[in-house]
Amino acid sequence: xxxxxxxxxxxxxxxxxxxxxxxxxxxxxxxxxxxxxxxxxxxxxxxxxxxxxxxxxxxxxxxxxxxxxxxxxxxxxxxxxxxxxxxxxxxxxxxxxxxxxxxxxxxxxxxxxxxxxxxxxxxxxxxxxxxxxxxxxxxxxxxxxxxxxxxxxxxxxxxxxxxxxxxxxxxxxxxxxxxxxxxxxxxxxxxxxxxxxxxxxxxxxxxxxxxxxxxxxxxxxxxxxxxxxxxxxxxxxxxxxxxxxxxxxxxxxxxxxxxxxxxxxxxxxxxxxxxxxxxxxxxxxxxxxxxxxxxxxxxxxxxxxxxxxxxxxxxxxxxxxxxxxxxxxxxxxx
Numbered sequence: 001x002x003x004x005x006x007x008x009x010x011x012x013x014x015x016x017x018x019x020x021x022x023x024x025x026x027x028x029x030x031x032x033x034x035x036x037x038x039x040x041x042x043x044x045x046x047x048x049x050x051x052x053x054x055x056x057x058x059x060x061x062x063x064x065x066x067x068x069x070x071x072x073x074x075x076x077x078x079x080x081x082x083x084x085x086x087x088x089x090x091x092x093x094x095x096x097x098x099x100x101x102x103x104x105x106x107x108x109x110x111x112x113x114x115x116x117x118x119x120x121x122x123x124x125x126x127x128x129x130x131x132x133x134x135x136x137x138x139x140x141x142x143x144x145x146x147x148x149x150x151x152x153x154x155x156x157x158x159x160x161x162x163x164x165x166x167x168x169x170x171x172x173x174x175x176x177x178x179x180x181x182x183x184x185x186x187x188x189x190x191x192x193x194x195x196x197x198x199x200x201x202x203x204x205x206x207x208x209x210x211x212x213x214x215x216x217x218x219x220x221x222x223x224x225x226x227x228x229x230x231x232x233x234x235x236x237x238x239x240x241x242x243x244x245x246x247x248x249x250x251x252x253x254x255x256x257x258x259x260x261x262x263x264x265x266x267x268x269x270x271x272x273x274x275x276x277x278x279x280x281x282x283x284x285x286x287x288x289x290x291x292x293x294x295x296x297x298x299x300x301x302x303x304x305x306x307x308x309x310x311x312x313x314x315x316x317x318x319x320x321x322x323x324x325x326x327x328x329x330x331x332x333x334x
Contacts, residue, residue, distance in 0.1 A: 015260025016272030023279050030286060043168065045281050050174035051233050052277040055248050056255040057181050058225035060273050061218040062125070063256050066198035066265030069118065071219065072129040074252055075245030076136035077110055077226040082234030082244060083143035091151025099153070103227050110136070111223030115216035140242060147240070156235035170232065174274070177225075181270035194218070198265030251280055254304065280304075 027042065055074050062071045081103045089099035110132060117128035162169045185191040196204040197214045204211055229248075234240045257263050258279065259272025283304065287297045 014269075016269045016275055019259050019272055019275035019279050023275055023282060026279070026282055026286070030289075043166075043171075045285055046171050046278055047168040049274070049277040049281040050168065050170045051229055051236070052248060052251055052255055052281065053174050053274045054177060054229040054232075055222075055226050055252045056259070056273040056277055057177055057270055058222035059252040060181075060256045060259075060261050060268050060270065061194070061221045063253075063261055063263065064194050064198045064265050064268040065215045065218045066201070067125075068264060069125040069215070069218070070129070070253060071114065071222045071226075072126060072249065073110060073114060073133040073136060074222065074226045075247075075249045076133040076140065077107065077223055078230035078233065078245035078248060079240065079242065080136050080140045080143060081106065081227045081230035082240035083140060083147060085153070085156065085231045085234050086147050086150065086240055087143060089153045089156075091153060093153055093155050096153050096155055100231075103231055104224070107223040107227035108220060111220035112216070114223070115219040118219065119212045119215050144242060150239040152235045152238055156231060157238070160232040160236035170236070178270045178274050185268050185270065190214075190217075195267055198262075198267065250301070251277075254301075255280055 055078065059071055059074065062069050084103055084106065085099050088102050089095045114125075114129050114132055117123045117132070118125045121128075159169050159173060164172065185194070193204070193209050193214050196207065196209055197211045201211045226245075230245065233244065237244070255273050255276040259274070259276035260269045261267060261272065280301075284297065284301070287300060292300070
């Protein structure tokens, strides 16, 4: 006997579906009312959303560790690595491996410092990563004086802006990261440990999980993905500027939470982050079509972020109130 499809239950178990449904709905409405949206336009929006998705995936791993962990150093990591690519690679593929090595070393160092401040010194992540971001902003100012020109690597430029069979290569790369992240979260021991740490660190410790190592890995992943995004974004725009990563600060958080990852951790959805990124870029595109001034666009985005975080925080608080007693009871039983 066939089971009856329960849409409400499916949407509850797959929170990414809400963002996907919102993208389709808004796209249909805009296409019907303006006539200015086509598949090529959608392809451009998805391409722009691919950069946001990459940093959003990194932010997602940090948020999933719970206790309100957020990485605010992402914009500075992106910008500094875009400058590093211009300085070290100098537009030549012959220097690409050296540039990637420097970027990797920088990303690991920043991620390790963030983890040391949060895990080792127990400084709240918002304060720790914000302070790291300020230090990196100073380093970026120094790098800006050293920049020899705006030549970018042909290989990075191909990945960031080329198309393969009509699809942006950058989007294909991003989808690969999303698929791998989904597999890790749902089918590996690391994914289960990440969820356990985000739900209750006390219960996670009782099961033998090294919570500090899990949180450290999340900050490392965030820095690595922000670094990669900075390299590719610099190649896409053929250069770098001091504020190029700033718009990704709140948007990366909004994409994570809007995509279905609880703001207080304990779960994560990579596909949700991808569809939420498309939704946010679509929102910006819509405001540009309407003709809203940049200041008003920032205000609307800020209101959306506040509403999303407030709603997510309320839901997370209610869910935590119901689940924490159960986790404590289970921990005592074991």
